[in-house]
Amino acid sequence: MCSGAMIEADGLTRRYGETTVVDSIDLAVREGTVCAVLGPNGAGKTTTVRMLATLLRATSGSASVGGHDIRRNAHRVRQLIGLTGQYASVDENLSGRDNLTLIGKLWGMSGKRARARADQLLTAFDLVDVADRAAGRYSGGIRRRLDLATSLVANSRVLFLDEPTTGLDPRSRSGLWETVRELVADGVTVLLTTQYLDEAAALADHIVVIDQGRVVADGTPNDLRGHVGGRTLTVRPRRPRDLPLVQERMAAALPEALSSSRGGVRARIEDIDGIQPVIDRLAGLEIAELSMNDPSLEETFFRLTERPSPFPAEPAIKDIP
Amino acid sequence: MTTRAAPHLPAGPARATAGAGFRQSLALAWRSLIQLRNNPWELADYSIQPVMFVLLFTFVFGGAIAGSSDGYLDYALPGVIVMNMLFVTLYVGMGLNEDLTQGFFDRLRSMPLAAWAPLAGRILADTVKQAWSIVLLLGIGFLLGFRVQSSVFHVLAAVGLILVAALAFSWVTILIGLLATSPTQTQLYGYSIIFPIAFVSSVFVPADTMPDWLQPIAEGNPVSTLTDAVRGLLSGAPFVDDALASLIAALAITVVAVPICLTILRRTT
Numbered sequence: 091m092c093s094g095a096m097i098e099a100d101g102l103t104r105r106y107g108e109t110t111v112v113d114s115i116d117l118a119v120r121e122g123t124v125c126a127v128l129g130p131n132g133a134g135k136t137t138t139v140r141m142l143a144t145l146l147r148a149t150s151g152s153a154s155v156g157g158h159d160i161r162r163n164a165h166r167v168r169q170l171i172g173l174t175g176q177y178a179s180v181d182e183n184l185s186g187r188d189n190l191t192l193i194g195k196l197w198g199m200s201g202k203r204a205r206a207r208a209d210q211l212l213t214a215f216d217l218v219d220v221a222d223r224a225a226g227r228y229s230g231g232i233r234r235r236l237d238l239a240t241s242l243v244a245n246s247r248v249l250f251l252d253e254p255t256t257g258l259d260p261r262s263r264s265g266l267w268e269t270v271r272e273l274v275a276d277g278v279t280v281l282l283t284t285q286y287l288d289e290a291a292a293l294a295d296h297i298v299v300i301d302q303g304r305v306v307a308d309g310t311p312n313d314l315r316g317h318v319g320g321r322t323l324t325v326r327p328r329r330p331r332d333l334p335l336v337q338e339r340m341a342a343a344l345p346e347a348l349s350s351s352r353g354g355v356r357a358r359i360e361d362i363d364g365i366q367p368v369i370d371r372l373a374g375l376e377i378a379e380l381s382m383n384d385p386s387l388e389e390t391f392f393r394l395t396e397r398p399s400p401f402p403a404e405p406a407i408k409d410i411p
Numbered sequence: 412m413t414t415r416a417a418p419h420l421p422a423g424p425a426r427a428t429a430g431a432g433f434r435q436s437l438a439l440a441w442r443s444l445i446q447l448r449n450n451p452w453e454l455a456d457y458s459i460q461p462v463m464f465v466l467l468f469t470f471v472f473g474g475a476i477a478g479s480s481d482g483y484l485d486y487a488l489p490g491v492i493v494m495n496m497l498f499v500t501l502y503v504g505m506g507l508n509e510d511l512t513q514g515f516f517d518r519l520r521s522m523p524l525a526a527w528a529p530l531a532g533r534i535l536a537d538t539v540k541q542a543w544s545i546v547l548l549l550g551i552g553f554l555l556g557f558r559v560q561s562s563v564f565h566v567l568a569a570v571g572l573i574l575v576a577a578l579a580f581s582w583v584t585i586l587i588g589l590l591a592t593s594p595t596q597t598q599l600y601g602y603s604i605i606f607p608i609a610f611v612s613s614v615f616v617p618a619d620t621m622p623d624w625l626q627p628i629a630e631g632n633p634v635s636t637l638t639d640a641v642r643g644l645l646s647g648a649p650f651v652d653d654a655l656a657s658l659i660a661a662l663a664i665t666v667v668a669v670p671i672c673l674t675i676l677r678r679t680t
Binding site: 140143144145163165166168169171172173175179180181182183184185188192193195196197198224226240 | 423424425426427431434435438439441442445446448449450510513514515517518519520521522523524
């Protein structure tokens with residue numbers, strides 16, 4: 091593993107009896123970057139985070155946060171990290187303000203200092219209006235904001251976000267993304283788990299795709315797209331009756347050409363030079379659309395985790411009048 | 412390895428100091444108490460329910476059991492105080508279970524706290540709740556005509572003895588809270604234990620009025636010895652043997668339950 095990483099895991103493994111939930115995961119997250127651990131339900135994401143956050147002991151392998159071994163130096167790791175769980179881990183019987191004040195006191199602040207910090211965070215996270223209401227009565231999005239604010243009471247330099255936007259509406263979701271970006275701009279290191287590709291692509295510098303406890307791919311969002319290889323060429327004639335002709339001519343250059351349900355023909359194309367023969371053959375036909383698309387992350391993901399895609403791999407077609 | 416990674420972030424002590432742990436316990440005790448602001452039912456449980464028991468037992472059963480309400484109050488009040496202690500203590504286990512099942516315990520464990528602070532905080536808060544209930548019950552008793560026949564020191568000793576017993580019984584409820592899968596289940600298991608041990612004792616009636624087969628159980632029940640000790644302390648009757656027996660029982664429960672609880676807590680990691 092490369093050294094110098096803020097979060098580093100080396101062969102991290104967790105077994106429950108015969109079942110291996112996390113199987114020898116390697117990770118290296120540089121300071122001030124976001125690493126997304128992406129995977130379907132039950133892939134071992136939460137177990138991985140729980141081990142890194144010192145909540146769960148690894149069966150084998152090792153990991154460190156900020157240079158401190160998670161097992162031998164758990165107490166020091168805990169001084170560096172903030173954790174926001176998949177299930178909002180705030181005290182539902184306390185108001186938002188009291189939750190934040192309590193956490194401040196537990197971090198060793200005086201009562202006065204803890205209350206001032208709580209006020210600061212309530213303002214920063216737009217929680218002032220609900221500050222004195224019991225957290226159990228908050229909506230999902232507000233509760234998640236409080237949960238995140240609670241993780242930030244001590245200005246933690248490393249944040250673990252376990253499925254931070256699961257169950258949130260789109261607005262709360264993009265608000266949370268914005269917050270994460272601001273934190274990272276301040277130099278915070280973030281490890282987040284998600285089942286959403288767009289979330290990983292939007293936030294992460296580095297994506298680790300895991301499935302059934304194993305890393306199946308690892309790289310930047312672009313690396314992962316490249317992993318699948320090829321791009322998709324779509325050609326749509328202006329007149330639908332030209333479709334068979336378009337398909338016939340495209341197939342001559344690209345054997346995989348298939349007509350799509352939306353009045354166009356699609357073909358996988360390995361490199362950009364492959365497009366010229368297609369264009370030559372289409373001469374004389376009125377074409378409404380000709381587009382090249384990267385494989386979607388969805389395609390990539392399902393290919394990597396070897397599951398049938400529930401989404402037809404079809405690029406959005408823009409109508410040209 | 413701890414020495415390899417470059418951004419070796421400066422960190423504080425390798426473990427929480429005792430002083431820090433104590434302050435954390437106080438903060439968590441404060442938390443358990445201010446929870447009552449948003450959970451008034453719990454407060455009603457410590458306040459209305461015991462008062463109801465005193466009133467019902469004194470005025471409904473008192474005549475039948477002791478010939479008169481007044482006469483029965485002297486007998487029953489110490490019993491109700493002890494029984495109420497058991498019910499209030501159940502909140503230690505319920506609160507812990509709530510923290511475990513709702514993820515708040517994970518948040519606490521991800522922070523640099525003394526490992527014992529979360530439990531100590533709960534037990535500390537419980538002590539305050541217990542004291543409140545005892546004072547309330549003695550006050551109601553006084554209004555209804557109950558009179559302490561001994562000294563203020565005896566009363567303090569009785570309160571102290573109940574608090575020690577509560578401390579020991581806390582560990583039983585912590586054990587229940589660790590094994591149950593929800594706060595409601597914790598309450599259910601708790602009630603299934605507390606009702607029999609409270610009623611098969613000298614809390615409401617003398618053990619020698621029970622059938623022969625039940626008497627030894629009732630007499631050996633630590634709830635009986637504790638109740639008899641409190642009765643003795645408040646009425647000026649002999650109490651030393653019962654008080655000692657209660658302390659030994661408390662010690663025994665603690666010695667058995669604490670290692671079991673800590674082992675289970677550690678196993679959850």
